Amino acid sequence: MTTLHAEWTKVRTVPGTVWLLVGVVALTVAPGALAAGAMPSGGDPAKSALTGIVVGQAIVVILGVATVSGEYGTGMIRTTFTALPHRLEVLAAKALVVTGLVLAAGAVAVAGSVAAGEALLPGGLPFTGPVVRAAAGSVLYLGLIAVLSVGVAVLVRDAAAAVGLVLGLLYLTPIVATLVADPTWHDRLRTLSPMTAGLAIQSTVDVAAEPVAPWSGLGVLALWAAAALVTGAAALRLRDA
Amino acid sequence: MRHLIHAEWTKFRTVRGWVIGMLVAIPLTVLVGLLGPAGSQMSCAGPDGQPCENNVPPTGPGGEAVHDSFYFLHRTLTGDGTITARVATLTDAEPWSKAGVIVKRDTEVGSTYAAVLLTGGHGVRMQHDFTEDVAGPVSTSDHQWLRLTRDGNTLTGTTSPDGEHWATIGSVQLGGLGDAVQAGMFVSSPEHVEITRGFGSVDASGGPTMATATFDDVSVDGGWAGDWRGTEVGGESGMDTGHQESGGEFTITGHGDIAPIVPDQGSRGRTVENALIGVFAGLIAVLVVATLFVTSEHRRGLLRTSLAASPRRGQLFAAKAVVIGGVSFVTGVASAALAIPLVEQVEVAKGMFLFPASTWTEVRVVLGTGLLFAVGAVLALAVGMLLRRSAGTVTTVVVGVVLPYLLAVASVLPSGPAEWLTAVTPAAGFAVQQTVPEYPQVNASYTPADGYFPLSPGGGFAVLCAYAVAAVVLAVVALRRRDA
Numbered sequence: 001m002t003t004l005h006a007e008w009t010k011v012r013t014v015p016g017t018v019w020l021l022v023g024v025v026a027l028t029v030a031p032g033a034l035a036a037g038a039m040p041s042g043g044d045p046a047k048s049a050l051t052g053i054v055v056g057q058a059i060v061v062i063l064g065v066a067t068v069s070g071e072y073g074t075g076m077i078r079t080t081f082t083a084l085p086h087r088l089e090v091l092a093a094k095a096l097v098v099t100g101l102v103l104a105a106g107a108v109a110v111a112g113s114v115a116a117g118e119a120l121l122p123g124g125l126p127f128t129g130p131v132v133r134a135a136a137g138s139v140l141y142l143g144l145i146a147v148l149s150v151g152v153a154v155l156v157r158d159a160a161a162a163v164g165l166v167l168g169l170l171y172l173t174p175i176v177a178t179l180v181a182d183p184t185w186h187d188r189l190r191t192l193s194p195m196t197a198g199l200a201i202q203s204t205v206d207v208a209a210e211p212v213a214p215w216s217g218l219g220v221l222a223l224w225a226a227a228a229l230v231t232g233a234a235a236l237r238l239r240d241a
Numbered sequence: 242m243r244h245l246i247h248a249e250w251t252k253f254r255t256v257r258g259w260v261i262g263m264l265v266a267i268p269l270t271v272l273v274g275l276l277g278p279a280g281s282q283m284s285c286a287g288p289d290g291q292p293c294e295n296n297v298p299p300t301g302p303g304g305e306a307v308h309d310s311f312y313f314l315h316r317t318l319t320g321d322g323t324i325t326a327r328v329a330t331l332t333d334a335e336p337w338s339k340a341g342v343i344v345k346r347d348t349e350v351g352s353t354y355a356a357v358l359l360t361g362g363h364g365v366r367m368q369h370d371f372t373e374d375v376a377g378p379v380s381t382s383d384h385q386w387l388r389l390t391r392d393g394n395t396l397t398g399t400t401s402p403d404g405e406h407w408a409t410i411g412s413v414q415l416g417g418l419g420d421a422v423q424a425g426m427f428v429s430s431p432e433h434v435e436i437t438r439g440f441g442s443v444d445a446s447g448g449p450t451m452a453t454a455t456f457d458d459v460s461v462d463g464g465w466a467g468d469w470r471g472t473e474v475g476g477e478s479g480m481d482t483g484h485q486e487s488g489g490e491f492t493i494t495g496h497g498d499i500a501p502i503v504p505d506q507g508s509r510g511r512t513v514e515n516a517l518i519g520v521f522a523g524l525i526a527v528l529v530v531a532t533l534f535v536t537s538e539h540r541r542g543l544l545r546t547s548l549a550a551s552p553r554r555g556q557l558f559a560a561k562a563v564v565i566g567g568v569s570f571v572t573g574v575a576s577a578a579l580a581i582p583l584v585e586q587v588e589v590a591k592g593m594f595l596f597p598a599s600t601w602t603e604v605r606v607v608l609g610t611g612l613l614f615a616v617g618a619v620l621a622l623a624v625g626m627l628l629r630r631s632a633g634t635v636t637t638v639v640v641g642v643v644l645p646y647l648l649a650v651a652s653v654l655p656s657g658p659a660e661w662l663t664a665v666t667p668a669a670g671f672a673v674q675q676t677v678p679e680y681p682q683v684n685a686s687y688t689p690a691d692g693y694f695p696l697s698p699g700g701g702f703a704v705l706c707a708y709a710v711a712a713v714v715l716a717v718v719a720l721r722r723r724d725a
Contacts (some may be wrong), residue, residue: 016630031648034658035654035658036655038654038658039654039655041657046445051648051654054644054647054648055640055644058639058640059636061439061632061636062632062636065632066630066632069632073540073631074540078465080448144660148276158258158533159630159631159635160532160533160536160630160631160632160634160635161262162531162534162632163529163631163632163635163636163639164526164529164635164639165526167525167635167636167639167640167643168522168525168639171639171643171647172273172521172522172525174314174651175458175518175521175643175646175647175650176273176276176277176518176580176648177649178517178519178650178652178690179277179278179281179515180276180277180280180281181280181281182280182281185280185281185590186280187274188280188282212409229722241584
C-alpha cells in the first residue's frame with residue numbers, strides 16, 4: 001500500500017502527467033472525429049469513430065515509459081529501491097498506477113469519440129452490443145498498451161529506445177502486412193501483432209473478416225503485455241539498478 | 242566550425258549505444274523488408290503450365306513493363322506512307338477500349354509503335370510507345386476519320402470528324418523503326434475493372450472483354466505490299482477475336498490492351514519501393530539515436546559544458562545537425578543499397594516479377610532514402626532540442642513521420658483523407674522512394690495504399706524538409722533564448 005501511495009505521489013506531482021492525459025484524450029477524439037466525418041459508405045461506424053486510438057496510444061506509450069525511464073534517467077530509481085527494497089512490488093505499483101490513470105483517461109477519450117461519432121457519422125452510432133464491446137475494448141486496449149510500455153521500459157531503461165521499440169512493434173507490422181500477399185501469412189501476421197490483433201475488438205460490422213475474434217485479439221495483446229512485464233520483472237530482479 | 246563538428250563527431254562515435262543503434266538500422270531495414278516477400282508464395286502457371294519465373298511481362302521500348310496484346314489487321318509498309326480509315330462504329334467498348342490505325346515496327350510484343358485511335362470513353366487520342374498519350378480534339382461526332390502518316394521515323398497523327406477538315410493531334414519520333422514496318426488497323430479492349438472500396442480494403446473484380454469496331458473508307462498511300470492479314474499480337478487470347486471484310490468495310494473484334502502495367506495491391510509485380518518497406522523500421526532506429534544525441538546532453542547537463550566550450554549556440558546546433566545528418570545519410574544509403582538487391586532476390590525466388598527500373602531511378606531511390614534518414618534525424622534533433630525529453634521527442638517524430646503513412650495505407654481511412662495525410666504530414670517524404678508513375682490512360686486505383694503518393698518525389702521530400710526547417714528555426718531560437 002505504501003508502495004502504491006509512493007508511486008501515486010510521484011505520478012501526481014510530475015507536471016507532465018496531466019498534460020499527457022489531456023493529450024491521450026485530445027489525440028484520440030480528434031482523429032476519430034475526422035475519420036467518422038470521412039467514413040466511406042459501407043464502413044464500420046465504430047471502427048471509424050475509434051480510429052483515434054491508433055494515435056492516442058502513442059501518448060499512452062510516453063506515460064508508461066516515462067514512469068520507469070524517468071527514474072532511471074535521473075538516478076531516482078536507486079533512491080526508490082533504497083526506500084522500497086521489494087523491487088517487484090515497486091514495478092507492480094508503477095504498472096497499476098499508470099494503467100489506472102490510462103484507463104480513466106481512455107474512458108474519457110472513448111466516450112468523447114463515441115459522442116463525436118454519434119454526431120458526425122451519417123447514421124449516428126447505434127448503441128448496440130458490438131458497439132459497446134468496441135468502446136469498452138478500446139479502453140482496455142489503451143490500458144494494455146500502458147502495461148506493455150512499462151514492461152519494455154523496465155527492460156530497456158532508456159526512454160528513447162523504449163518508446164522507439166514499443167511504437168515500432170505497434171506501427172510496423174500493419175505496414176509490413178500490406179505487402180504480404182499470402183493470405184495465410186497476412187492473417188497470421190495480423191493475428192500475432194499487438195496492434196492489429198488488439199484493435200480487432202473495434203470491429204462491429206464484418207467481424208468474421210478480421211483475422212482474429214474480438215476478445216481473442218485483445219487476449220493476444222494481453223499476452224504481449226504480460227510477456228513484457230514478466231521479462232521486465234525478471235530483468236529488474238537480476239540486474240543492478 | 243570545424244573543431245565543433247569534430248567535437249560532435251567524437252561525442253557520437255564514443256557512445257557505444259548510439260553507434261550500435263545506427264548500425265542496427267541497416268540489418269533492420271533489410272530484415273523487415275524481407276518479411277514481406279518471405280510471407281508470400283505466388284502460385285501461378287501460364288497457359289502452357291510454365292511457372293511464374295518465365296511469366297515475366299514484356300517490356301516496351303523504354304524498359305517499362307507493358308501489356309501488348311490486340312487484334313492487328315496489317316500489311317507491310319516499306320518507306321514512307323499514309324493510312325486513313327474511318328471508325329464507323331465501336332461497340333461493346335470499355336472506357337479504354339481502343340480502335341484505330343497503327344504503325345508498329347513488327348508484330349513482336351513490346352515493339353515500338355505509334356497509333357491514332359478512338360476510345361470507348363476518352364475520345365480520340367494519339368499514343369506511342371505505351372507510356373505516351375495525347376488527347377485529340379473533342380468531337381461530338383459518332384464516327385471519326387483517323388490518319389497516320391509516316392515520314393522516315395516521324396509519325397504524324399491527324400483526325401477529322403467529317404473527312405474534310407483535318408486537325409493534327411501530334412507528331413512523334415520513333416526510334417528503331419526499320420524501313421519495312423507493319424501498319425494497319427487494330428482493336429483492343431482491356432479487362433473490365435470494377436473497384437469497390439470496402440472497409441479498409443479495396444476489391445477489384447472484373448473479367449476479360451472484347452470490343453468490335455467497323456472501319457470503312459480505308460485508304461493507303463505509299464509503299465504498301467501484301468494482303469491484309471489478321472494477327473493476334475501477344476499470342477492467342479483464346480477469345481472469339483477476328484476480322485471480316487465486305488465491300489471495303491472491315492469489322493474487327495479485338496481483346497487486350499496496349500498500355501503500361503501499373504502495380505496495385507495484390508499484383509504479382511513488385512516495385513523498388515516495395516523492397517524498401519523495412520525503411521520504416523530502420524528510420525525509427527535512426528530517429529531514436531538522433532533524439533538521444535541531443536536529449537542526453539540535456540539530461541546529463543553536458544549541454545552546459547558544450548555551451549561553455551562554444552558559446553555560439555547556433556553553431557553548436559549546426560555542428561550537431563551536420564554530424565547526425567551525415568551519419569544518418571550514410572546509414573540510409575547503406576540500408577537501401579543492401580535492402581534493394583537482397584529483397585528483390587527473394588521476391589524473384591518467390592515467383593514475383595520486378596517492375597523494371599532504370600539505374601538512375603535506383604540511384605535516386607537509394608540517395609533519397611539516405612536523405613530521408615538525414616532530414617528525419619535533423620527533425621528529431623530539432624524536436625529534441627525543443628522538448629528536451631527523449632520519450633516525447635521520439636513519439637512526436639514517429640507519430641509525425643510513420644503514423645500518417647500507416648493510417649494512409651493500412652487503416653479505415655478512405656482514399657481522400659489518405660492522400661491528404663501523405664501530402665501534408667512529414668510522411669510525404671516517403672514519396673522519394675516512388676518509382677512508378679501514374680498513367681492517366683490506364684484505369685487503375687492510384688491511392689497511397691497502391692503505392693502512389695499524391696506528391697512527386699521531389700515535392701514530397703520538400704514537405705518533409707519544410708517541417709525540418711521549421712523545427713530547426715524553432716530549436717535555434719529556443720536554444721538562444723532559454724537557459725541551458
